Amino acid sequence: TKKGEIRTVKTLKTLVRNDSGDPCFLVGVSWDITDLKSTEQELVKARLKAEQSDKLKSAFLANMSHEIRTPLNAIIGFTRLVAETEDAGEKDYYLNIVENNSELLTQLINDILDLSRIEAGSLEFVYKPVSIRELCLKIQEVHRVRMKEDVQLEFEDGGLNTHVLTDGNRLFQVISNLITNASKFTAKGFIRFGYQQVDDFIEFYVADSGCGIPKDKVPTIFDRFTKLNTFAQGSDLGLAICKMLVEKMGGNIFVQSEEGRGSIFKFTIPYQRITLVAEDVESNFLLLKAIIGKTYTLLHAWNGKEAVEIYEQSHPDLILMDIKMPEMDGLEATRIIRKVSQEIPIIALTAFAFDDDRVKALEAGCNDYLTKPLSAPLLKETIAKYLV
Numbered sequence: 001t002k003k004g005e006i007r008t009v010k011t012l013k014t015l016v017r018n019d020s021g022d023p024c025f026l027v028g029v030s031w032d033i034t035d036l037k038s039t040e041q042e043l044v045k046a047r048l049k050a051e052q053s054d055k056l057k058s059a060f061l062a063n064m065s066h067e068i069r070t071p072l073n074a075i076i077g078f079t080r081l082v083a084e085t086e087d088a089g090e091k092d093y094y095l096n097i098v099e100n101n102s103e104l105l106t107q108l109i110n111d112i113l114d115l116s117r118i119e120a121g122s123l124e125f126v127y128k129p130v131s132i133r134e135l136c137l138k139i140q141e142v143h144r145v146r147m148k149e150d151v152q153l154e155f156e157d158g159g160l161n162t163h164v165l166t167d168g169n170r171l172f173q174v175i176s177n178l179i180t181n182a183s184k185f186t187a188k189g190f191i192r193f194g195y196q197q198v199d200d201f202i203e204f205y206v207a208d209s210g211c212g213i214p215k216d217k218v219p220t221i222f223d224r225f226t227k228l229n230t231f232a233q234g235s236d237l238g239l240a241i242c243k244m245l246v247e248k249m250g251g252n253i254f255v256q257s258e259e260g261r262g263s264i265f266k267f268t269i270p271y272q273r274i275t276l277v278a279e280d281v282e283s284n285f286l287l288l289k290a291i292i293g294k295t296y297t298l299l300h301a302w303n304g305k306e307a308v309e310i311y312e313q314s315h316p317d318l319i320l321m322d323i324k325m326p327e328m329d330g331l332e333a334t335r336i337i338r339k340v341s342q343e344i345p346i347i348a349l350t351a352f353a354f355d356d357d358r359v360k361a362l363e364a365g366c367n368d369y370l371t372k373p374l375s376a377p378l379l380k381e382t383i384a385k386y387l388v
Contacts, residue, residue: 127165130168136155153190174267203268252268
């Protein structure tokens with residue numbers, strides 16, 4: 001076309017003759033069939049993909065049959081030997097084999113069930129504030145004892161001790177799956193994992209010094225039923241499950257790898273700042289939620305005592321503190337929180353509008369002071385001043 005676009009056309013031509021039978025001109029009609037050809041090509045691709053998927057599924061089922069029978073054989077066989085032997089050392093040795101194979105079988109079944117639940121949309125996600133640093137330390141503790149003798153598991157603590165609103169169990173599962181996958185292909189060296197803030201996301205990574213991934217396998221590494229090493233035990237559903245979980249949590253996952261030089265798996269989850277509102281009047285909290293609830297995640301405390309408890313559990317990025325509340329007022333709650341942290345911004349929200357009330361709030365440890373009725377622009381501007 002004149003715009004440089006390539007179109008596909010189908011043309012029919014016919015020769016027109018005069019009364020004497022001599023050819024005088026040619027008539028042609030052309031149809032633009034670009035969209036039709038594009039649809040045909042997509043259908044061909046879909047058919048080939050379906051056929052490939054069917055082959056992979058058949059291979060996967062055959063592999064699962066083998067993978068399930070292998071630990072079952074060990075469990076049944078060594079359980080009988082435990083019953084037959086009188087030697088305490090042999091019993092411990094056999095029971096250890098039974099335990100290891102039971103864990104492997106359980107993991108296989110859990111992977112299959114997780115995949116089914118995710119695809120059916122029935123896997124539940126429970127979002128609450130999670131300390132990333134504490135979660136990573138727990139993961140390190142769990143996996144350190146499972147590492148091979150010549151492999152060192154390292155958690156690289158970047159000093160970012162932040163809380164995110166996410167499903168802690170699913171986040172634990174993704175990082176654990178990536179570490180488990182790395183340990184399969186790392187005979188010696190290291191497995192390192194950690195995280196950092198990148199714009200509005202938290203980016204996690206798991207790096208290893210293992211055998212790496214062949215270049216032709218990288219594009220399909222997160223596909224279901226893809227087995228990188230047919231001799232390695234396991235379902236190889238772990239990476240596919242990781243991809244599904246990360247995307248369900250609003251992030252992305254990708255890999256950088258070179259055969260013989262290790263791999264780095266990275267994934268992101270959204271980072272939404274957590275603001276704590278201590279307010280005993282529900283309508284006031286609902287007003288705050290309407291003003292800033294789309295920008296920040298709000299946690300609601302009904303009184304000063306509950307504000308202190310929620311702060312200790314969730315470590316929000318900022319506190320909006322009402323002054324007059326039951327059980328414990330906002331000034332006392334602020335003093336207690338200040339004994340733990342001098343850094344967290346605390347903004348007083350109160351109907352008390354006299355200068356001495358402002359002075360009392362600032363003396364108690366509040367960083368700023370806003371009076372009711374609240375100005376929405378001023379509230380947003382004040383919060384933004386502390387949450388850069």
